[in-house]
Amino acid sequence: MTDAAMTQDAVVPQAGQMRAADGTPLKKSLARALRRQKLRALALVAPLLIFVLVTFIAPIADMLFRSVENQIVADTLPRTVVALKGWDPSSGEAPDEPVFQALATDFQIAAEQKNHTKLGSRLNYENPGISSLFRKTGRGADDIGDTFMDRFTDLDEAWKEPGTWAALFGSDEWLADQAAWTEAGDRKASQPGFKLRDGVADALPITTGVYRTFARDVQSDGRKSPADTKPWPVLFSALAQDLSATPPDALTAIEGADTALLQNAAGAVGGFEPYLYKEAFLDIDKDWGDVDKWETIKAYSPPYTPGYFLNAVDLEQAPEGIQARPAQQQIYIKLFVRTLWMSLMITFCCLLLGYPVAWLLANLRASTANVLMILVLLPFWTSLLVRTSAWKVLLQQQGVINDILVWLGIVDNAGRLVMINNQFGTIVAMTHILLPFMILPLYSVMKTIPPTYLRAAKSLGATPWTAFWRVYFPQSVPGIGAGSILCFILAIGYYITPELVGGTNGVFISNRIAYHISTSLNWGLAAALGSILLGAVLLLYYVYDKIVGIDNVKLG
Template identity: 80%
Template sequence: MSDTTQTGPMRAADGTPLKTSLARALRRQKLRALMLIAPLLIFVLVTFIAPIADMLFRSVENQIVSETLPNTVRALKDWDPKSEASPDEPVFAALAVDFQVAAEQKIHTKLGSRLNYEDPGISSLFRKTGRGADDIGKEFMGRFTDADKAWKDGETWAALMGSDAWLEKQAEWAAAKEDGAREPRFAPRSEAADALPLTADAYRTFARDTQATGRKGVPDTKPWPALFTALAQDLATASPEALAAVGGPSAGLLAPAATAVAGFEPFSYKETFVGIDKDWDKVSNWETIRLYSGNYTPGYFLNAVDLEKGVDGVQTRPEQQRIYLKLFWRTMWMSMLITFCCLLLGYPVAWLLANLRASTANVLMILVLLPFWTSLLVRTSAWKVLLQQQGVINDILVWLGLVDDANRLVMINNQFGTIVAMTHILLPFMILPLYSVMRTIPPSYLRAAKSLGATNWTAFWRVYFPQSVPGIGAGAILCFILAIGYYITPELVGGTQGVFISNRIAFHISSSLNWGLAAALGSILLGAVLLLYYVYDKIVGIDNVKLG
């Protein structure tokens, strides 16, 4: 007999090691399973994860200040807000360039709106300045064109600031003028950018904005007045060696222009801005710009908890502006109260449905489901008719003599109206989980408890109720989470005392357009829900929650 004992690794039929073959088969199986659930994962990612991530980002994002006023933000680093004096001339000089460029792009009002969230009234300052800041550039435009008329031409600026390769492509594009052909993307001249940094940044924005509109080529477009302001500041500080290093067809204009700038009549940027609006001399406005000049800010979250950033650190907002903590507390306790009311009313109904004959229970279940077939607005409007002072309920109470006609009950536009309307709306979401769990509880358990001497109450409390807790947990979580996110019903029946934090979130999204604050409020609300969910899991146990 020959020795057939195998000393090497076990192999599959194709000769590969069995371990490798099994791992490959398992990998293919996991890949097929992943492909099956991929559409659902993509759907959840796009409709759930991505919006939450975007909300979290918007709650701290603050790049509009540094992107709109980059030179001003850098100049403000040397300013001490505790000096109780507005910044000096260099800061206003930087503001002159930044503000004119922003006004040409029509984004200065957006910046004003952003800062207005932190310092109410500052948006009007930005709007007013946008109408007058252009005069600064026109003043310098007149001085440069008086020295040399060539500065009026867009081709002069293009030849000075554009690279030789871009000028060549631009000439080819202008000569061809093919339908649909895109203008070559602007490329700056490196030595011009080194010698004239402010002008290079402003012209880059000018070229990008001009090419975005697509009406004319960059060399054919009239230069912005802001370019002349930036050029005057650059030439006043540039060294002759740096200017001499600039090449291109228009380089010969720089030396005479630098000489002309040295002979310009002194110009006070600070006096000009204060002349446009005296609020530019207010320290508080500059404090706001400086405090919110970072790319990211905790300001939205601070506002969401009635705090604000100050020169000395975080401080409490003025008393008349403290509303959000009150709304958060109101949202939480009213949602809990509404959930308790739903449980108080829904438990007997679910018990009745679970213990009736199937035919009778099915008929009554239609009444439970009937509200789902009626519009939410219709149901809420019906409660407005029922609860108002001249409504049906007050009329019946007056007719019965329980309430005097001159002292009708106020049951709408307050917390009572919100609780009643939302309890009615959310009641089916409590009944259905309770009913589905109670249907699984055998009636023989109660009979057995009674046969052992338990009273009706003892049998219910010691035997039946513990088995219905999973349904209570499911219904409570469902009602509570739905309640804290409702904003239509509280808006219609809550008045000023019955609105939730969700109403302020909707207001900031649709009306004030303060999306950052809305995102911060939503993030805090999400965190509060997750915290309560964690506490609930520790106390009750999420594994005990069942829908039947």
């Protein structure tokens, strides 16, 4: 039987169903082939897709997350945040003793882990002065724990021993594993993870949380054992809080531990001299009595906050609601407006200068056009910093342009023009830098317009201007759109050139973003400013698409 006959027999309906040559249903065979083609196509584009995700999508997603992320307050002061829920800022008074008691535990832990300065820097963005308050308190917070340590060690010297705490809070299994690790002496081997003793978390909740943090912090470097490391002073103040609130019979619920030492301490805690946590913090710094400091901590205690976006539009989150920032601090709206206006002005200047050049390149003979094209591309072969610095030399009051104007008598030596460290200098320098990005799209589109169209229009009686405006210009609109979008998007994100030639009146919002990323380290505000800038660009892009049509944008 011939191959054609076999193929024909293979697709003949058998039992009412079309089948392929291998006997499988034709529909299933086609679906399998189509799936293989899709997988093959996906494998071809996968490297590029992964590259785009890693270098473009992921940074944007991270920026959007950073603009609302605010977990540092709740992570650093978890007990204080919970205690503050019952405090009413409108009372006009600082929180009561329970809040300061929770703050004492949180702050001592933060000081041990060196996190209090990070939190102070974060809150200082919202309330200047908190950073110094946190640094000063970090230096004196251990005095609270030291007071209770003296009280406990006066009862029994065993409280000074790291092994006492390890035996009380660590499980027997962990203690055995930890002892074996210590005896082996191999500090490169991983330590056994800390395991809590059953029942201790219910009997001593505050101290358990502190000791777990202590054990993990000690084990983080892989060289020390919690059973051999001096306990943090905060453990003593936390233990005093727990024993004051826990009935003595609850201590018997701690499984497998010798609680005799603990029960003796529980009986003695009631005789301790009352400790005033609020007074202790006020002795460290009287600013802990300021309501506005506590308002800031409470306002920014949620894990996510609109505060960065509010600051980015010159607003702030106050106890009575969202309100405008003081007039002397309102700079970002002005910078956004200036950035958009100057970017549009730079784009217009590029179009005004670039359109005739592109027309010449497209209509001159090839040899002349090639020479001009080299001149257009020449700026790409020169460093951006060199070009910007050259404009500083040209535009400054003692620069080349002013010297020529004085020599020609156009301006007086005492009245030299101020052309730098202002908006004019930024527009001139950036127009020169972005001009090739306007010329090249225009040229690529104009090169495709047949010159016969203009000759035909003139032969039908149109004037040169009418022929250009009615015939040539509409066909060059796609190049205008492409060049304008390219120049505008590049201009709106520039920060090197405005920084060098813009002074205080010619800088863009991108300069503030760069400042917050590299100098003030306020990455949340920088992310919020960047997100708003991204949103503004996308909005303008959408408006442009509705008015002009993005399909009309071509690069040639």
